[in-house]
Amino acid sequence: MATKSYEIQLDSHIVPYSVRISNRAKFMRLVISRDRGLEIVTPKKISPSKAKRLLKDHSVWILGKIKIIYEIAEYNQFRPIVEGNRILFLGKKWSLRCDESLNPKGIFFENKAIYLNFTSLNQLDNPQAIIRNLLTGWYKNQAKEIIHHRVEYYSEKIGVQFNKITIKNQKTRWGSCSSLKNLNFNWRLIMAPPEVLDYIIIHELAHLKELNHSPEFWELVQSVCPNYRHHESWLKNYSQLLTF
Ligand SMILES: [Zn+2]
Incomplete structure:
Protein backbone atom coordinates (compact mmCIF):
# COMPACT_ATOMS: atom_id res chain seq x y z
CA MET A 1 0.00 0.00 0.00
CA ALA A 2 1.37 3.42 -0.94
CA THR A 3 -0.16 6.89 -0.57
CA LYS A 4 0.76 10.14 -2.30
CA SER A 5 -0.81 13.56 -1.65
CA TYR A 6 -1.85 16.23 -4.15
CA GLU A 7 -4.39 19.00 -4.54
CA ILE A 8 -6.89 20.02 -7.19
CA GLN A 9 -9.12 23.02 -7.85
CA LEU A 10 -12.83 22.12 -8.06
CA ASP A 11 -15.00 25.19 -8.70
CA SER A 12 -13.53 27.79 -6.39
CA HIS A 13 -12.22 25.25 -3.85
CA ILE A 14 -8.71 23.88 -3.51
CA VAL A 15 -9.26 20.30 -2.43
CA PRO A 16 -6.38 18.19 -1.10
CA TYR A 17 -6.50 14.53 -2.07
CA SER A 18 -4.37 11.45 -2.00
CA VAL A 19 -3.91 8.48 -4.25
CA ARG A 20 -3.73 5.18 -2.40
CA ILE A 21 -2.60 2.06 -4.20
CA SER A 22 -4.22 -0.90 -2.53
CA ASN A 23 -3.68 -4.56 -3.35
CA ARG A 24 -7.15 -5.30 -2.08
CA ALA A 25 -8.89 -2.79 -4.38
CA LYS A 26 -10.51 -4.48 -7.39
CA PHE A 27 -11.23 -1.25 -9.24
CA MET A 28 -10.59 2.47 -8.90
CA ARG A 29 -12.93 4.37 -6.57
CA LEU A 30 -13.33 7.65 -4.69
CA VAL A 31 -13.58 7.66 -0.91
CA ILE A 32 -14.20 10.64 1.38
CA SER A 33 -13.88 10.36 5.13
CA ARG A 34 -13.47 12.80 7.98
CA ASP A 35 -10.13 11.29 9.00
CA ARG A 36 -8.44 10.83 5.64
CA GLY A 37 -10.19 13.37 3.42
CA LEU A 38 -10.57 12.68 -0.29
CA GLU A 39 -8.81 9.59 -1.63
CA ILE A 40 -8.54 7.81 -4.92
CA VAL A 41 -8.16 4.16 -4.03
CA THR A 42 -6.81 2.19 -6.95
CA PRO A 43 -5.38 -1.28 -7.58
CA LYS A 44 -2.55 0.11 -9.72
CA LYS A 45 -0.73 3.34 -10.41
CA ILE A 46 -2.70 5.98 -12.34
CA SER A 47 -1.44 8.96 -14.33
CA PRO A 48 -1.93 12.46 -12.86
CA SER A 49 -4.13 13.42 -15.82
CA LYS A 50 -6.41 10.42 -15.29
CA ALA A 51 -6.68 11.24 -11.59
CA LYS A 52 -7.57 14.86 -12.35
CA ARG A 53 -10.21 13.87 -14.90
CA LEU A 54 -11.80 11.43 -12.45
CA LEU A 55 -12.00 14.15 -9.78
CA LYS A 56 -13.35 16.79 -12.17
CA ASP A 57 -16.00 14.34 -13.44
CA HIS A 58 -17.20 13.78 -9.87
CA SER A 59 -16.78 17.32 -8.58
CA VAL A 60 -20.46 17.81 -7.66
CA TRP A 61 -20.48 14.63 -5.58
CA ILE A 62 -17.10 15.46 -3.98
CA LEU A 63 -18.02 19.05 -3.04
CA GLY A 64 -21.41 17.89 -1.70
CA LYS A 65 -19.74 15.31 0.56
CA ILE A 66 -17.12 17.79 1.76
CA LYS A 67 -19.86 20.28 2.64
CA ILE A 68 -21.66 17.66 4.76
CA ILE A 69 -18.45 16.68 6.58
CA TYR A 70 -17.67 20.35 7.21
CA GLU A 71 -21.18 21.09 8.54
CA ILE A 72 -21.14 18.10 10.87
CA ALA A 73 -17.66 18.99 12.17
CA GLU A 74 -18.74 22.58 12.75
CA TYR A 75 -21.82 21.50 14.69
CA ASN A 76 -19.81 18.94 16.70
CA GLN A 77 -17.65 21.75 18.07
CA PHE A 78 -20.70 22.98 19.97
CA ARG A 79 -22.09 19.58 20.83
CA PRO A 80 -20.93 18.95 24.43
CA ILE A 81 -23.90 19.80 26.63
CA VAL A 82 -22.56 22.85 28.42
CA GLU A 83 -24.03 26.27 28.86
CA GLY A 84 -24.03 28.37 25.71
CA ASN A 85 -23.62 25.42 23.36
ZN1 LIG B 1 -41.09 1.85 4.56
Missing part, protein backbone atom coordinates in the same frame (compact mmCIF):
# COMPACT_ATOMS: atom_id res chain seq x y z
CA ARG A 86 -26.19 24.62 20.72
CA ILE A 87 -28.76 21.90 20.50
CA LEU A 88 -31.04 20.99 17.61
CA PHE A 89 -34.80 21.23 17.88
CA LEU A 90 -36.98 20.98 14.75
CA GLY A 91 -33.92 21.57 12.60
CA LYS A 92 -32.89 24.82 14.30
CA LYS A 93 -29.92 25.37 16.57
CA TRP A 94 -31.00 26.58 20.01
CA SER A 95 -28.49 27.65 22.60
CA LEU A 96 -28.54 26.06 26.01
CA ARG A 97 -29.04 28.57 28.85
CA CYS A 98 -29.42 28.31 32.59
CA ASP A 99 -31.62 30.38 34.85
CA GLU A 100 -32.13 29.55 38.51
CA SER A 101 -35.17 31.79 38.79
CA LEU A 102 -37.18 29.67 36.32
CA ASN A 103 -40.73 29.21 37.44
CA PRO A 104 -42.25 26.67 37.13
CA LYS A 105 -39.13 24.55 37.55
CA GLY A 106 -38.20 22.74 34.40
CA ILE A 107 -37.22 23.39 30.83
CA PHE A 108 -38.66 25.84 28.40
CA PHE A 109 -37.61 27.48 25.21
CA GLU A 110 -37.80 31.07 24.08
CA ASN A 111 -35.81 33.49 21.92
CA LYS A 112 -33.71 30.80 20.24
CA ALA A 113 -32.64 29.34 23.57
CA ILE A 114 -33.56 26.34 25.70
CA TYR A 115 -33.60 27.32 29.39
CA LEU A 116 -32.95 25.04 32.33
CA ASN A 117 -33.35 25.91 36.00
CA PHE A 118 -29.75 25.87 37.15
CA THR A 119 -27.48 28.78 38.04
CA SER A 120 -24.73 27.32 35.96
CA LEU A 121 -24.39 23.91 34.40
CA ASN A 122 -20.69 24.09 34.98
CA GLN A 123 -21.25 23.98 38.78
CA LEU A 124 -22.88 20.57 38.66
CA ASP A 125 -20.85 17.43 39.36
CA ASN A 126 -21.75 15.61 36.19
CA PRO A 127 -23.59 18.25 34.18
CA GLN A 128 -23.57 16.34 30.89
CA ALA A 129 -25.36 13.29 32.31
CA ILE A 130 -27.89 15.32 34.33
CA ILE A 131 -28.74 17.64 31.47
CA ARG A 132 -28.86 14.83 28.95
CA ASN A 133 -31.47 13.03 31.09
CA LEU A 134 -33.55 16.17 31.60
CA LEU A 135 -33.41 17.10 27.95
CA THR A 136 -34.21 13.59 26.77
CA GLY A 137 -37.40 13.59 28.85
CA TRP A 138 -38.34 17.02 27.55
CA TYR A 139 -37.61 16.08 23.93
CA LYS A 140 -39.68 12.89 24.23
CA ASN A 141 -42.66 14.88 25.50
CA GLN A 142 -42.30 17.39 22.72
CA ALA A 143 -41.98 14.56 20.19
CA LYS A 144 -45.16 12.94 21.51
CA GLU A 145 -47.17 16.12 21.21
CA ILE A 146 -45.87 17.30 17.84
CA ILE A 147 -45.88 13.86 16.19
CA HIS A 148 -49.49 13.20 17.34
CA HIS A 149 -50.54 16.46 15.81
CA ARG A 150 -48.76 15.80 12.50
CA VAL A 151 -50.01 12.20 12.27
CA GLU A 152 -53.58 13.39 12.68
CA TYR A 153 -53.12 16.00 9.97
CA TYR A 154 -51.53 13.64 7.43
CA SER A 155 -53.77 10.63 8.17
CA GLU A 156 -56.72 12.75 7.10
CA LYS A 157 -54.87 13.96 4.02
CA ILE A 158 -53.92 10.42 2.98
CA GLY A 159 -57.26 8.99 4.04
CA VAL A 160 -56.08 6.31 6.47
CA GLN A 161 -56.99 5.45 10.02
CA PHE A 162 -54.40 4.63 12.64
CA ASN A 163 -54.67 2.99 16.01
CA LYS A 164 -51.95 3.94 18.47
CA ILE A 165 -48.79 6.09 18.32
CA THR A 166 -45.75 5.11 20.38
CA ILE A 167 -42.66 7.28 20.76
CA LYS A 168 -39.61 5.04 20.89
CA ASN A 169 -35.98 5.30 21.83
CA GLN A 170 -34.16 3.68 18.92
CA LYS A 171 -30.64 3.97 17.63
CA THR A 172 -31.18 3.50 13.92
CA ARG A 173 -34.88 3.19 13.12
CA TRP A 174 -36.90 6.34 12.47
CA GLY A 175 -40.37 4.87 12.22
CA SER A 176 -42.32 1.67 11.80
CA CYS A 177 -45.90 0.46 11.68
CA SER A 178 -47.75 -2.76 12.40
CA SER A 179 -50.63 -4.68 10.84
CA LEU A 180 -52.73 -3.49 13.78
CA LYS A 181 -52.23 0.04 12.43
CA ASN A 182 -50.00 1.02 15.32
CA LEU A 183 -47.32 3.59 14.52
CA ASN A 184 -43.90 3.92 16.14
CA PHE A 185 -41.62 6.92 15.85
CA ASN A 186 -38.15 7.68 17.12
CA TRP A 187 -38.15 10.73 19.43
CA ARG A 188 -34.84 11.91 17.91
CA LEU A 189 -36.76 12.93 14.79
CA ILE A 190 -37.85 16.00 16.72
CA MET A 191 -34.31 17.33 16.22
CA ALA A 192 -34.60 17.10 12.42
CA PRO A 193 -36.10 19.81 10.19
CA PRO A 194 -39.95 19.66 10.30
CA GLU A 195 -40.20 18.59 6.65
CA VAL A 196 -37.97 15.57 7.39
CA LEU A 197 -40.14 14.64 10.38
CA ASP A 198 -43.23 15.02 8.19
CA TYR A 199 -41.71 12.77 5.54
CA ILE A 200 -41.22 9.91 8.03
CA ILE A 201 -44.80 10.35 9.24
CA ILE A 202 -46.10 10.32 5.66
CA HIS A 203 -43.95 7.26 4.89
CA GLU A 204 -45.41 5.25 7.79
CA LEU A 205 -48.98 6.37 7.12
CA ALA A 206 -48.59 5.42 3.44
CA HIS A 207 -47.66 1.90 4.62
CA LEU A 208 -51.14 1.60 6.12
CA LYS A 209 -52.38 1.68 2.52
CA GLU A 210 -49.46 0.06 0.70
CA LEU A 211 -47.57 -2.47 2.79
CA ASN A 212 -44.47 -2.81 0.61
CA HIS A 213 -42.11 -0.32 -0.98
CA SER A 214 -43.93 -0.87 -4.28
CA PRO A 215 -44.11 1.76 -7.07
CA GLU A 216 -47.67 2.49 -5.84
CA PHE A 217 -46.29 3.14 -2.36
CA TRP A 218 -43.72 5.67 -3.61
CA GLU A 219 -46.33 7.28 -5.83
CA LEU A 220 -48.56 7.82 -2.81
CA VAL A 221 -45.65 9.21 -0.76
CA GLN A 222 -44.67 11.56 -3.57
CA SER A 223 -48.22 12.84 -4.01
CA VAL A 224 -48.16 14.12 -0.41
CA CYS A 225 -44.43 14.80 -0.12
CA PRO A 226 -42.93 15.74 -3.53
CA ASN A 227 -39.41 16.25 -2.10
CA TYR A 228 -39.25 12.97 -0.24
CA ARG A 229 -35.96 11.90 -1.87
CA HIS A 230 -34.29 15.02 -0.55
CA HIS A 231 -35.57 14.30 2.99
CA GLU A 232 -34.38 10.71 2.77
CA SER A 233 -30.88 11.75 1.85
CA TRP A 234 -30.91 14.43 4.58
CA LEU A 235 -31.54 11.68 7.13
CA LYS A 236 -28.84 9.50 5.62
CA ASN A 237 -26.27 12.30 5.58
CA TYR A 238 -27.05 14.06 8.84
CA SER A 239 -28.47 11.37 11.14
CA GLN A 240 -25.43 11.68 13.40
CA LEU A 241 -26.56 15.20 14.29
CA LEU A 242 -29.76 13.86 15.82
CA THR A 243 -28.19 12.93 19.16
CA PHE A 244 -26.93 14.74 22.21
Whole structure:
Protein backbone atom coordinates (compact mmCIF):
# COMPACT_ATOMS: atom_id res chain seq x y z
CA MET A 1 0.00 0.00 0.00
CA ALA A 2 1.37 3.42 -0.94
CA THR A 3 -0.16 6.89 -0.57
CA LYS A 4 0.76 10.14 -2.30
CA SER A 5 -0.81 13.56 -1.65
CA TYR A 6 -1.85 16.23 -4.15
CA GLU A 7 -4.39 19.00 -4.54
CA ILE A 8 -6.89 20.02 -7.19
CA GLN A 9 -9.12 23.02 -7.85
CA LEU A 10 -12.83 22.12 -8.06
CA ASP A 11 -15.00 25.19 -8.70
CA SER A 12 -13.53 27.79 -6.39
CA HIS A 13 -12.22 25.25 -3.85
CA ILE A 14 -8.71 23.88 -3.51
CA VAL A 15 -9.26 20.30 -2.43
CA PRO A 16 -6.38 18.19 -1.10
CA TYR A 17 -6.50 14.53 -2.07
CA SER A 18 -4.37 11.45 -2.00
CA VAL A 19 -3.91 8.48 -4.25
CA ARG A 20 -3.73 5.18 -2.40
CA ILE A 21 -2.60 2.06 -4.20
CA SER A 22 -4.22 -0.90 -2.53
CA ASN A 23 -3.68 -4.56 -3.35
CA ARG A 24 -7.15 -5.30 -2.08
CA ALA A 25 -8.89 -2.79 -4.38
CA LYS A 26 -10.51 -4.48 -7.39
CA PHE A 27 -11.23 -1.25 -9.24
CA MET A 28 -10.59 2.47 -8.90
CA ARG A 29 -12.93 4.37 -6.57
CA LEU A 30 -13.33 7.65 -4.69
CA VAL A 31 -13.58 7.66 -0.91
CA ILE A 32 -14.20 10.64 1.38
CA SER A 33 -13.88 10.36 5.13
CA ARG A 34 -13.47 12.80 7.98
CA ASP A 35 -10.13 11.29 9.00
CA ARG A 36 -8.44 10.83 5.64
CA GLY A 37 -10.19 13.37 3.42
CA LEU A 38 -10.57 12.68 -0.29
CA GLU A 39 -8.81 9.59 -1.63
CA ILE A 40 -8.54 7.81 -4.92
CA VAL A 41 -8.16 4.16 -4.03
CA THR A 42 -6.81 2.19 -6.95
CA PRO A 43 -5.38 -1.28 -7.58
CA LYS A 44 -2.55 0.11 -9.72
CA LYS A 45 -0.73 3.34 -10.41
CA ILE A 46 -2.70 5.98 -12.34
CA SER A 47 -1.44 8.96 -14.33
CA PRO A 48 -1.93 12.46 -12.86
CA SER A 49 -4.13 13.42 -15.82
CA LYS A 50 -6.41 10.42 -15.29
CA ALA A 51 -6.68 11.24 -11.59
CA LYS A 52 -7.57 14.86 -12.35
CA ARG A 53 -10.21 13.87 -14.90
CA LEU A 54 -11.80 11.43 -12.45
CA LEU A 55 -12.00 14.15 -9.78
CA LYS A 56 -13.35 16.79 -12.17
CA ASP A 57 -16.00 14.34 -13.44
CA HIS A 58 -17.20 13.78 -9.87
CA SER A 59 -16.78 17.32 -8.58
CA VAL A 60 -20.46 17.81 -7.66
CA TRP A 61 -20.48 14.63 -5.58
CA ILE A 62 -17.10 15.46 -3.98
CA LEU A 63 -18.02 19.05 -3.04
CA GLY A 64 -21.41 17.89 -1.70
CA LYS A 65 -19.74 15.31 0.56
CA ILE A 66 -17.12 17.79 1.76
CA LYS A 67 -19.86 20.28 2.64
CA ILE A 68 -21.66 17.66 4.76
CA ILE A 69 -18.45 16.68 6.58
CA TYR A 70 -17.67 20.35 7.21
CA GLU A 71 -21.18 21.09 8.54
CA ILE A 72 -21.14 18.10 10.87
CA ALA A 73 -17.66 18.99 12.17
CA GLU A 74 -18.74 22.58 12.75
CA TYR A 75 -21.82 21.50 14.69
CA ASN A 76 -19.81 18.94 16.70
CA GLN A 77 -17.65 21.75 18.07
CA PHE A 78 -20.70 22.98 19.97
CA ARG A 79 -22.09 19.58 20.83
CA PRO A 80 -20.93 18.95 24.43
CA ILE A 81 -23.90 19.80 26.63
CA VAL A 82 -22.56 22.85 28.42
CA GLU A 83 -24.03 26.27 28.86
CA GLY A 84 -24.03 28.37 25.71
CA ASN A 85 -23.62 25.42 23.36
CA ARG A 86 -26.19 24.62 20.72
CA ILE A 87 -28.76 21.90 20.50
CA LEU A 88 -31.04 20.99 17.61
CA PHE A 89 -34.80 21.23 17.88
CA LEU A 90 -36.98 20.98 14.75
CA GLY A 91 -33.92 21.57 12.60
CA LYS A 92 -32.89 24.82 14.30
CA LYS A 93 -29.92 25.37 16.57
CA TRP A 94 -31.00 26.58 20.01
CA SER A 95 -28.49 27.65 22.60
CA LEU A 96 -28.54 26.06 26.01
CA ARG A 97 -29.04 28.57 28.85
CA CYS A 98 -29.42 28.31 32.59
CA ASP A 99 -31.62 30.38 34.85
CA GLU A 100 -32.13 29.55 38.51
CA SER A 101 -35.17 31.79 38.79
CA LEU A 102 -37.18 29.67 36.32
CA ASN A 103 -40.73 29.21 37.44
CA PRO A 104 -42.25 26.67 37.13
CA LYS A 105 -39.13 24.55 37.55
CA GLY A 106 -38.20 22.74 34.40
CA ILE A 107 -37.22 23.39 30.83
CA PHE A 108 -38.66 25.84 28.40
CA PHE A 109 -37.61 27.48 25.21
CA GLU A 110 -37.80 31.07 24.08
CA ASN A 111 -35.81 33.49 21.92
CA LYS A 112 -33.71 30.80 20.24
CA ALA A 113 -32.64 29.34 23.57
CA ILE A 114 -33.56 26.34 25.70
CA TYR A 115 -33.60 27.32 29.39
CA LEU A 116 -32.95 25.04 32.33
CA ASN A 117 -33.35 25.91 36.00
CA PHE A 118 -29.75 25.87 37.15
CA THR A 119 -27.48 28.78 38.04
CA SER A 120 -24.73 27.32 35.96
CA LEU A 121 -24.39 23.91 34.40
CA ASN A 122 -20.69 24.09 34.98
CA GLN A 123 -21.25 23.98 38.78
CA LEU A 124 -22.88 20.57 38.66
CA ASP A 125 -20.85 17.43 39.36
CA ASN A 126 -21.75 15.61 36.19
CA PRO A 127 -23.59 18.25 34.18
CA GLN A 128 -23.57 16.34 30.89
CA ALA A 129 -25.36 13.29 32.31
CA ILE A 130 -27.89 15.32 34.33
CA ILE A 131 -28.74 17.64 31.47
CA ARG A 132 -28.86 14.83 28.95
CA ASN A 133 -31.47 13.03 31.09
CA LEU A 134 -33.55 16.17 31.60
CA LEU A 135 -33.41 17.10 27.95
CA THR A 136 -34.21 13.59 26.77
CA GLY A 137 -37.40 13.59 28.85
CA TRP A 138 -38.34 17.02 27.55
CA TYR A 139 -37.61 16.08 23.93
CA LYS A 140 -39.68 12.89 24.23
CA ASN A 141 -42.66 14.88 25.50
CA GLN A 142 -42.30 17.39 22.72
CA ALA A 143 -41.98 14.56 20.19
CA LYS A 144 -45.16 12.94 21.51
CA GLU A 145 -47.17 16.12 21.21
CA ILE A 146 -45.87 17.30 17.84
CA ILE A 147 -45.88 13.86 16.19
CA HIS A 148 -49.49 13.20 17.34
CA HIS A 149 -50.54 16.46 15.81
CA ARG A 150 -48.76 15.80 12.50
CA VAL A 151 -50.01 12.20 12.27
CA GLU A 152 -53.58 13.39 12.68
CA TYR A 153 -53.12 16.00 9.97
CA TYR A 154 -51.53 13.64 7.43
CA SER A 155 -53.77 10.63 8.17
CA GLU A 156 -56.72 12.75 7.10
CA LYS A 157 -54.87 13.96 4.02
CA ILE A 158 -53.92 10.42 2.98
CA GLY A 159 -57.26 8.99 4.04
CA VAL A 160 -56.08 6.31 6.47
CA GLN A 161 -56.99 5.45 10.02
CA PHE A 162 -54.40 4.63 12.64
CA ASN A 163 -54.67 2.99 16.01
CA LYS A 164 -51.95 3.94 18.47
CA ILE A 165 -48.79 6.09 18.32
CA THR A 166 -45.75 5.11 20.38
CA ILE A 167 -42.66 7.28 20.76
CA LYS A 168 -39.61 5.04 20.89
CA ASN A 169 -35.98 5.30 21.83
CA GLN A 170 -34.16 3.68 18.92
CA LYS A 171 -30.64 3.97 17.63
CA THR A 172 -31.18 3.50 13.92
CA ARG A 173 -34.88 3.19 13.12
CA TRP A 174 -36.90 6.34 12.47
CA GLY A 175 -40.37 4.87 12.22
CA SER A 176 -42.32 1.67 11.80
CA CYS A 177 -45.90 0.46 11.68
CA SER A 178 -47.75 -2.76 12.40
CA SER A 179 -50.63 -4.68 10.84
CA LEU A 180 -52.73 -3.49 13.78
CA LYS A 181 -52.23 0.04 12.43
CA ASN A 182 -50.00 1.02 15.32
CA LEU A 183 -47.32 3.59 14.52
CA ASN A 184 -43.90 3.92 16.14
CA PHE A 185 -41.62 6.92 15.85
CA ASN A 186 -38.15 7.68 17.12
CA TRP A 187 -38.15 10.73 19.43
CA ARG A 188 -34.84 11.91 17.91
CA LEU A 189 -36.76 12.93 14.79
CA ILE A 190 -37.85 16.00 16.72
CA MET A 191 -34.31 17.33 16.22
CA ALA A 192 -34.60 17.10 12.42
CA PRO A 193 -36.10 19.81 10.19
CA PRO A 194 -39.95 19.66 10.30
CA GLU A 195 -40.20 18.59 6.65
CA VAL A 196 -37.97 15.57 7.39
CA LEU A 197 -40.14 14.64 10.38
CA ASP A 198 -43.23 15.02 8.19
CA TYR A 199 -41.71 12.77 5.54
CA ILE A 200 -41.22 9.91 8.03
CA ILE A 201 -44.80 10.35 9.24
CA ILE A 202 -46.10 10.32 5.66
CA HIS A 203 -43.95 7.26 4.89
CA GLU A 204 -45.41 5.25 7.79
CA LEU A 205 -48.98 6.37 7.12
CA ALA A 206 -48.59 5.42 3.44
CA HIS A 207 -47.66 1.90 4.62
CA LEU A 208 -51.14 1.60 6.12
CA LYS A 209 -52.38 1.68 2.52
CA GLU A 210 -49.46 0.06 0.70
CA LEU A 211 -47.57 -2.47 2.79
CA ASN A 212 -44.47 -2.81 0.61
CA HIS A 213 -42.11 -0.32 -0.98
CA SER A 214 -43.93 -0.87 -4.28
CA PRO A 215 -44.11 1.76 -7.07
CA GLU A 216 -47.67 2.49 -5.84
CA PHE A 217 -46.29 3.14 -2.36
CA TRP A 218 -43.72 5.67 -3.61
CA GLU A 219 -46.33 7.28 -5.83
CA LEU A 220 -48.56 7.82 -2.81
CA VAL A 221 -45.65 9.21 -0.76
CA GLN A 222 -44.67 11.56 -3.57
CA SER A 223 -48.22 12.84 -4.01
CA VAL A 224 -48.16 14.12 -0.41
CA CYS A 225 -44.43 14.80 -0.12
CA PRO A 226 -42.93 15.74 -3.53
CA ASN A 227 -39.41 16.25 -2.10
CA TYR A 228 -39.25 12.97 -0.24
CA ARG A 229 -35.96 11.90 -1.87
CA HIS A 230 -34.29 15.02 -0.55
CA HIS A 231 -35.57 14.30 2.99
CA GLU A 232 -34.38 10.71 2.77
CA SER A 233 -30.88 11.75 1.85
CA TRP A 234 -30.91 14.43 4.58
CA LEU A 235 -31.54 11.68 7.13
CA LYS A 236 -28.84 9.50 5.62
CA ASN A 237 -26.27 12.30 5.58
CA TYR A 238 -27.05 14.06 8.84
CA SER A 239 -28.47 11.37 11.14
CA GLN A 240 -25.43 11.68 13.40
CA LEU A 241 -26.56 15.20 14.29
CA LEU A 242 -29.76 13.86 15.82
CA THR A 243 -28.19 12.93 19.16
CA PHE A 244 -26.93 14.74 22.21
ZN1 LIG B 1 -41.09 1.85 4.56
